[in-house]
Amino acid sequence: MVKIIHCGDIHFDTPFSARFTSRESEIRRAEISETFSKVIDMAKEADLLLIAGDLFDSENPSEETVKFVIRKFKEIGNIPVFIVAGNHDPYTETSVYSNYNFGDNVYVFGGELSCVELKGLNLRIYGSSFTEKYCEESQLKNVLCDPSFDNILLMHGDANKIKSVYNPIYTEFFGECGFKYAALGHIHKFDGIKKSGKTKYAYCGAMEGRGFDELGEKGVIEIEIDNGVLEARFVPVCKRKFRILDVDITDAADNNEVVERIFNELENNSENSGFEKDYIRVILKGTRSEKFNVNYDTVKEFLDEKLYYAELLDESRTSVDYTSFLDENSLKGLFSRIMQEKIQNSSSDEERETARLALKLGIDAMLAQEYN
Ligand SMILES: [Mn+2]
Numbered sequence: 001m002v003k004i005i006h007c008g009d010i011h012f013d014t015p016f017s018a019r020f021t022s023r024e025s026e027i028r029r030a031e032i033s034e035t036f037s038k039v040i041d042m043a044k045e046a047d048l049l050l051i052a053g054d055l056f057d058s059e060n061p062s063e064e065t066v067k068f069v070i071r072k073f074k075e076i077g078n079i080p081v082f083i084v085a086g087n088h089d090p091y092t093e094t095s096v097y098s099n100y101n102f103g104d105n106v107y108v109f110g111g112e113l114s115c116v117e118l119k120g121l122n123l124r125i126y127g128s129s130f131t132e133k134y135c136e137e138s139q140l141k142n143v144l145c146d147p148s149f150d151n152i153l154l155m156h157g158d159a160n161k162i163k164s165v166y167n168p169i170y171t172e173f174f175g176e177c178g179f180k181y182a183a184l185g186h187i188h189k190f191d192g193i194k195k196s197g198k199t200k201y202a203y204c205g206a207m208e209g210r211g212f213d214e215l216g217e218k219g220v221i222e223i224e225i226d227n228g229v230l231e232a233r234f235v236p237v238c239k240r241k242f243r244i245l246d247v248d249i250t251d252a253a254d255n256n257e258v259v260e261r262i263f264n265e266l267e268n269n270s271e272n273s274g275f276e277k278d279y280i281r282v283i284l285k286g287t288r289s290e291k292f293n294v295n296y297d298t299v300k301e302f303l304d305e306k307l308y309y310a311e312l313l314d315e316s317r318t319s320v321d322y323t324s325f326l327d328e329n330s331l332k333g334l335f336s337r338i339m340q341e342k343i344q345n346s347s348s349d350e351e352r353e354t355a356r357l358a359l360k361l362g363i364d365a366m367l368a369q370e371y372n
Helices: 022-043 063-075 172-177 255-268 296-306 331-344 349-371
Strands: 002-007 048-051 081-083 106-108 114-118 123-127 150-156 181-185 194-196 199-203 219-226 229-236 242-248 279-285 309-314
Touching (some): 022 063, 022 219, 172 199, 242 255, 255 279, 255 296, 296 309
Parallel strands (some): 002 048, 048 081, 081 106, 279 309
Antiparallel strands (some): 002 219, 194 199, 219 229
């Protein structure tokens, strides 16, 4: 039996600067290394490691990172590692793949689709790398595999998209070419083991989410080929997940009740198990009484106390009509007119949303004061 680990989109050296502080970013980068080490340990029990692109977040990652990766490959020195470069770490004359020797057990595919034979394992691995950021023409050319081998394709690109600047891959070709399995990279979410003719194929997804646009479980794919029969399964490996939690706070009486509803959702919904160690964005929804304003600091403090990382967004609404004060001769009226003008003169959707939110928060604050 042949056992293969298919991973990809590790994105070593992701800056994370948009969301995290530099300390938080540093920790998250270290966690990517930790999870990669875990996958290397899994590979010790396998015959082959496939990396389906974007091993690094850029063409020129830090020397420290590259040396770490090389050290890890050396740990599995008797196991072949195959790499294709992705759109983030294209194989150019000046990129990391030209500048470093990754070890005798590591093979990095070039720009043209080619094939490496592993006789002892009865395998042929086909692959091709990105050689620049974009690749409009599909790298999957018409190949006809020798059916006496178990033929595997390793590729980074956009499957089932007719047009893409990131290597459009037509999955119906997989079967025609005669691949047993296509190990894909580029999409950061595992979306099931699919089939095209007799070919199984899958995106393994990233190993660790990197933001609230990469939610949920992350992992690798474990493949076993026994007498020509291939089985593939997803194995979760991530240390932390990113989660978005919508919490309905309709008619909540006070901040304590808001906190209660959040933790009720976290603790009693089995989908959220292990939430304490995850990255959680709580979005408050529903219709609030206009007498009650959520106190961001109070609620956030509770979250920070119990969660590893929390964000709090308040999208709840009061039943207030925010345009009803426009003609009022009052502070609310004056504020409404100024904000209304800002909303109308906004040059982008983002600016308009910010102005709308400012109008809502301002009116809410003034109303809350009237009620107190
Ligand atoms: Mn990627």
